[in-house]
Amino acid sequence: MVAEKTPVIDTLTGSFLISTPKMPDPRFEEQVIFICAHSHEGAMGIAVNKPNPFFSLSEILRTANLPVPDGELPPVHIGGPVELESAFILYQSDYQAEHRLEISPTISLSRETKILEDIAFGRGPDKYLFLLGYAGWGPRQLEGELLADGWLTLPADDHIIFDVADEEKWRMAAMLYGIDISTFGDMIGYA
Template identity: 30%
Template sequence: MNLSNHFLIAMPTLNDSFFSGCVVYLCEHSNKGAMGFVINKASPVSMDIVFSSTGKATPQRFIGKDVMLGGPLHPDRGFVLHSPVQTWQNTMPITEEIALTTSRDILEGLANQDNESDAVLTMGYSSWEAGQLEKEIAQNTWLVANADSEIIFRLPTQERYAAAFAKLGIRPENLMGVMGHA
């Protein structure tokens, strides 16, 4: 089972201080473990702040957008999921359309007003040891869906969780597991 280029969707019953309500885009998954990025949990840092650090104006397509909290590991490191795949100093292609870059030179490229690349910046990442993710999926901690670049790059942050569920044809509230009394 290779879940690279898939979404992990936190079950509504997941009671975890970081992952509750999250959608994780998995970049790598093998018998050695898994690595991905939360794509729907905004950090306090905006893209405007990131681009101001380059000395360039924020491109229109990034104005008002947030940098995501990609995961609890190394929250001091930045990562960029982007499309199309272009080669920067440190780029790892994930699919033919999506890549991960960790080098700062991508910010200069994205700041170019003529560059129409889609991008999500994250601080930190999420990781699972060998067998850990499979165990969590078997325990119904996560649902798995095919990734969708429209959800990753174009939907507002607050709509990504419901949109990932919709790919499975279900709504999160239908899985709450709470019964009411009439």
């Protein structure tokens, strides 16, 4: 008997995972996950299109005794089902934080509270998402899910993350590469 091997993917860091209509986990239905870290030890990503209807950034700033800046603030997002009490800020790297994970040349992720303070005082990043929680996978777990056609991997796009309306990100991320994600399951075939 030969053990089935899960193929090893070099790295998906900085890529999108777009859930397909075949996604078996309803928590990830029509989700766009931005992969922040991926190695032989597993993967970590954040959903960039799932606003949290129960929290607003202005409430979070007030709770932290910080001023609420003028203008419209982005919604608080649910980054994934893991550690929903943990806050992250995904932002364009033209703003520099001392403690950050550089995901790509243009995007970083941080949990540094100084960024929230800078946002409150108008010194923060121009484009950012405030997220609660993340999505995580153990060693080879994500690769197994990719084999089951639950996810489509595509290069990430900053415009999709920061400028497209949340309800359009899932469809638009796939359409950038000519894929109608709503019919993706009908196109899958095996040679």
